[in-house]
Amino acid sequence: MNASDRQVVRDVRRGDRDAFGHLVQTYQGRLFGLVLMMVREPAGAEEVTQDAFVRAYTHLDHYEAHRPFYPWLASIAVRLAQNWLRRHGRVVRREGTSLESAPEPGATAGALTALIVHERSRGLWQAVAALPSGERTAVILYYRDEMAVRDIARAVGVTTGTIKTLLFRARRHLRERLNSVTTTNEETSS
Amino acid sequence: MTCTHVLGLIDAGPLADYPRAHLDAAWQHARQCATCGPALEAATSLSADLTALPLPAPPPNLAAAVLARIAQIEPSRPVVALAETKATSGTRDWSVWATPLGGLAAALAFLLSMPPGHWVSIGIAPRLGGLTAGLVTMPSTTWAFVLGPALVLYVAGLFGPFRGGRRS
Numbered sequence: 001m002n003a004s005d006r007q008v009v010r011d012v013r014r015g016d017r018d019a020f021g022h023l024v025q026t027y028q029g030r031l032f033g034l035v036l037m038m039v040r041e042p043a044g045a046e047e048v049t050q051d052a053f054v055r056a057y058t059h060l061d062h063y064e065a066h067r068p069f070y071p072w073l074a075s076i077a078v079r080l081a082q083n084w085l086r087r088h089g090r091v092v093r094r095e096g097t098s099l100e101s102a103p104e105p106g107a108t109a110g111a112l113t114a115l116i117v118h119e120r121s122r123g124l125w126q127a128v129a130a131l132p133s134g135e136r137t138a139v140i141l142y143y144r145d146e147m148a149v150r151d152i153a154r155a156v157g158v159t160t161g162t163i164k165t166l167l168f169r170a171r172r173h174l175r176e177r178l179n180s181v182t183t184t185n186e187e188t189s190s
Numbered sequence: 191m192t193c194t195h196v197l198g199l200i201d202a203g204p205l206a207d208y209p210r211a212h213l214d215a216a217w218q219h220a221r222q223c224a225t226c227g228p229a230l231e232a233a234t235s236l237s238a239d240l241t242a243l244p245l246p247a248p249p250p251n252l253a254a255a256v257l258a259r260i261a262q263i264e265p266s267r268p269v270v271a272l273a274e275t276k277a278t279s280g281t282r283d284w285s286v287w288a289t290p291l292g293g294l295a296a297a298l299a300f301l302l303s304m305p306p307g308h309w310v311s312i313g314i315a316p317r318l319g320g321l322t323a324g325l326v327t328m329p330s331t332t333w334a335f336v337l338g339p340a341l342v343l344y345v346a347g348l349f350g351p352f353r354g355g356r357r358s
Contacts, residue, residue, distance in 0.1 A: 171202075
């Protein structure tokens with residue numbers, strides 16, 4: 001946690017509610033991206049992201065100030081996103097107890113691709129969005145949010161070994177998927 | 191070393207838990223293998239692309255919506271109350287270091303005020319009244335002038351949290 005975040009958290013704990021706005025501004029992009037990747041529905045992602053910030057505010061006394069702020073915030077968001085998926089009949093299984101690539105009912109990864117501005121990144125984004133829930137979450141937290149495996153395990157509520165397995169499978173799936181896309185494109189162009 | 195094993199190491203990426211020499215042999219294999227070579231290149235590129243993966247921008251009103259919800263949960267405190275809270279917390283901060291500092295200074299002043307002989311008498315033969323003797327002889331030293339303010343600081347620190355009518 002940087003000094004600025006520490007100061008903001010101290011101010012919020014002393015009753016300066018407006019200071020929390022600084023944390024929201026700082027982390028809303030990362031958190032929304034993470035949640036969107038998990039629930040794959042913009043409206044749901046916004047709802048969960050809001051809930052996560054509100055939960056973080058009301059439970060700020062549980063936050064240990066010597067730890068970085070974002071992993072704590074992300075752990076709240078991951079739990080809320082898992083609840084959201086459960087409520088909406090999506091992935092019922094707990095991350096790590098089933099690592100199969102079963103298709104998720106109601107997944108709308110294709111519709112989300114339109115939100116990606118960079119044309120070049122759409123293929124990769126689609127490939128990540130098509131991963132099973134646990135792998136998706138692990139990939140975003142590890143690569144995009146640059147969280148340590150230990151912190152990801154704490155956030156998701158599984159062991160570090162499970163996270164390593166999820167990342168291993170995610171990389172394999174992505175490599176295979178992107179390979180097949182490249183092969184298909186080459187065949188189409190020739 | 192088989193291609194299956196090397197491909198597994200490639201997929202494990204930075205999390206591959208093998209000795210350095212083993213990994214070097216695997217990468218050596220990959221560089222010379224028509225199957226593993228492209229896989230290694232693709233995996234390296236994949237890691238870089240994932241790190242730079244752009245995510246959609248959050249809705250423009252997200253922060254405002256969060257703050258509005260927080261405002262509903264907890265009605266805004268008056269500015270005066272907030273200032274009072276900050277002032278009280280300032281008092282608490284001051285008292286946190288005043289008590290140990292005052293106590294430490296008082297203890298040091300007390301010990302340094304005594305002649306070396308009394309230290310021995312306190313340690314070896316307390317029954318001889320070394321501590322009492324130290325107290326009696328102390329005013330003759332300059333350290334006694336430190337002891338008074340240090341005790342005041344110590345006591346002030348103890349009662350600091352009670353100023354302002356609340357204790358954290």
